[in-house]
Amino acid sequence: MLxxxxxxxxxxxxxxxxxxxxxxxxxxxxxxIELAAKYGVGRNALREAVKVLAGKGLIKTARRYGxxxxxxxxxxxxDADVIRWRLRDRASHAQFRREVAQLRELxxxxxxxxxxxxxxxxxxxxxxxxxxxxxxxxxxxxxxxDIAFHMAVLGSTHNSLLQALRSPMEVMLRSLFNxxxxxxxxxxxxxxxxxxxxxxASAIAGQRPEEARHIATAIVIRGAEGADRLEQLIDAxxxxxxED
Numbered sequence: 001m002l003x004x005x006x007x008x009x010x011x012x013x014x015x016x017x018x019x020x021x022x023x024x025x026x027x028x029x030x031x032x033i034e035l036a037a038k039y040g041v042g043r044n045a046l047r048e049a050v051k052v053l054a055g056k057g058l059i060k061t062a063r064r065y066g067x068x069x070x071x072x073x074x075x076x077x078x079d080a081d082v083i084r085w086r087l088r089d090r091a092s093h094a095q096f097r098r099e100v101a102q103l104r105e106l107x108x109x110x111x112x113x114x115x116x117x118x119x120x121x122x123x124x125x126x127x128x129x130x131x132x133x134x135x136x137x138x139x140x141x142x143x144x145x146d147i148a149f150h151m152a153v154l155g156s157t158h159n160s161l162l163q164a165l166r167s168p169m170e171v172m173l174r175s176l177f178n179x180x181x182x183x184x185x186x187x188x189x190x191x192x193x194x195x196x197x198x199x200x201a202s203a204i205a206g207q208r209p210e211e212a213r214h215i216a217t218a219i220v221i222r223g224a225e226g227a228d229r230l231e232q233l234i235d236a237x238x239x240x241x242x243e244d
Contacts (some may be wrong), residue, residue, distance in 0.1 A: 010039050010049035011081070018058050018069055029059070029067040056082055078168035083175040093179060094151035094230040097232035100176050101223035107165065108150070111157050112216035113202060119156035124205040127152050131201035134194035142192040143177040149197055153204065153216075179225075187229050193222075 017023060036046045050067055053059045057076040059066045063141065076082055087093050119127070130149040135142055151166045151175065180190035196219055203212035205210075 006041055006045045007048045010045060011052045013039055013060060013083070014049055014053060014212070015081055016052070016085050016088060016228070019075075021080065023069045025069050025072045027069050028065060031066070031071065048097055053066035059083070062219050063077065074085055078171055080171050080175055084172055084179075087175065087179045090230060090234050094227045094234065096232065097176060097180075097223055098227035100172060100226060101116060101203075101220050103172075104220040104223065105217065107162070107169075108153070108220055109216040111159075111229050112204065112212040114159060116207050116209040116212040118158045118183070118205045121202060123152065123156040127156065128198075128201045128205050131194065131198040134192050136192060136194060137190060138181055138190045140178075143174065143181065143190065146177065146197070147173050147199075147203045147216040153200075155166075156204070183230075185233065188226060188233070193219075 008096070015200065023029060030038070030203055032043050038045065038195065039049075041049075050059055051054045054061060055076075056079050057070055057074045059067050060070045062073075080186060086096050106158070115127070116122075127149065130145060130152055130236050133164065134145050134149070147170055151170055154162050154166050157163065177190050196215065200215040201207075203215055
């Protein structure tokens with residue numbers, strides 16, 4: 001029986017190598033013997049790791065050419081591991097934060113307006129209760145409340161397609177918020193901001209769709225602004241290092 005720890009470690013190391021660009025999309029991976037030596041594992045463990053990465057869309061295998069890095073558009077971008085590998089440094093963190101903000105801007109303002117029109121009385125109470133439970137302290141429990149709030153809003157749209165987005169959105173937000181929590185700079189670290197969530201909950205509970213749309217837009221814009229600040233910090237650091 002293969003050691004799960006060995007396979008998991010190999011998956012993590014190979015996944016980071018692919019996402020970081022060590023092997024470009026379309027390129028042929030080294031041979032099994034070379035990869036096994038590189039990661040210090042047996043060939044059986046390596047094959048299992050490759051299967052996992054193929055399931056995440058990162059690797060394509062075929063007998064005629066072996067294993068290749070899959071085209072970028074085939075990667076499972078909502079996979080928690082793929083997201084973590086994308087968040088490997090501040091530059092990629094900033095890019096991912098911006099992409100998340102762009103996606104949320106397309107989805108959440110409309111969903112908030114729809115929830116204000118369609119939510120049941122029980123759903124409105126739940127949304128308000130979640131907002132009231134949020135604290136100003138940036139902690140892992142605060143992240144879970146934040147995510148639960150946004151998932152409740154999506155669920156309250158009563159639109160099956162929007163409801164189907166809850167699972168990938170949950171993975172995406174949890175990965176980003178957890179990564180933001182590790183940033184120490186003011187304005188960059190994860191901020192629960194219960195006040196703005198309570199304002200959105202009030203608009204939904206009060207059946208004010210356009211107000212809900214406006215507040216939800218303000219929430220996601222903060223994410224884009226955070227990406228701007230993080231990129232500015234990176235640029236300033238690079239300039240300082242260049243001067244040194």
